[in-house]
Amino acid sequence: MSKTLHHGVAILEVLARHPHGLSTSDLADAVGVHRTVAHRLVRTLEAHRLCRRDDTKRVTLGTGLVTLAEPVEQDLRTVARPVMEDLAERTRATVHLVLRESASEVRALVVVEPRNAEVHVAFRPGQVHALDRGSAGLAMLAALPPVPGERPEVETARERGYAVTRGEVVSTVYGISALIPRRRGAPLSSIGISVFEIDDERALATAVAEAARQLGTLLH
Structure with a gap:
């Protein structure tokens, strides 16, 4: 270097x-x-x-x-924001769009906070954390072929179509994420929510998965 x-x-x-x-x-x-x-x-x-x-x-x-910074994933950021805002309002949760940055790390590209929630999780875009920690990274790993020694949560995410974790990126906070289907060669990315409590996992996961599919359709 x-x-x-x-x-x-x-x-x-x-x-x-x-x-x-x-x-x-x-x-x-x-x-x-x-x-x-x-x-x-x-x-x-x-x-x-x-x-x-x-x-x-x-x-x-x-x-x-x-x-x-403006050209970085400009299409993804532009298309994603209205979808993220809608998901934030529907779930009353902080929504994050995360991109795989390297073989071992992911980065939060866009963060949208809800306007109709009394309390919500807050964090900055640009934050980096390990690929194998947190729902965003696990959703990406679930899109890859199984590998020896992978976390059981990855296999669960592969079966469900979404990943759920608690306290892996922010202490006491739950994350629910789904992979965004994108064209071949594009970096792996996921959309997800961060909440303090999960009252109805299926409903929240369905909303996240729908947002991921919507983004995938818009990006193709």
């Missing part, structure tokens, strides 16, 4: 976890480089509008990232 590029990306990742900004010294400590190196990296990122410094010299993410 390019060490310089690695450190530059690491700075962006640190800033994503600190939306109110950090000093260059703080960034140097967080990334593990000398302050002079951190200063040069920040200046380079500034030149591409990927970060910026305010009047107090605190560094935050820049608007150039918006331009870079």
Whole structure:
């Protein structure tokens, strides 16, 4: 790998976890480089509008990232949002669209919170967690051929057409997810809900599966 590029990306990742900004010294400590190196990296990122410094010299993410992020799965995000909003209102639950990012990780691409629920789960888009933890990843694994040593929950999801987990991504929170059928070669993705309690698993799972099928139809 390019060490310089690695450190530059690491700075962006640190800033994503600190939306109110950090000093260059703080960034140097967080990334593990000398302050002079951190200063040069920040200046380079500034030149591409990927970060910026305010009047107090605190560094935050820049608007150039918006331009870079806009084309990422644009069709999927555009088509998915109204379907997700409808699912959120029907289930009174937080809805998440998750994409397989690597052999071992998934990332939340879009999160929609319900407007008609007194209490709901809240988390940010962009969060990453293990493929084999949480309903979103298990729904994706269930779409693949069985492998030795896979979790029993994957086989259950394969039989049911949806995955259910509790407390694997967020403590005490249930997740129900279903795979989104997509064209060959597209990354595996799933749509699901996060709730504190499940009163009627079948009804919620049916709503999630219907949303997944609807998205699959719209994307083909």
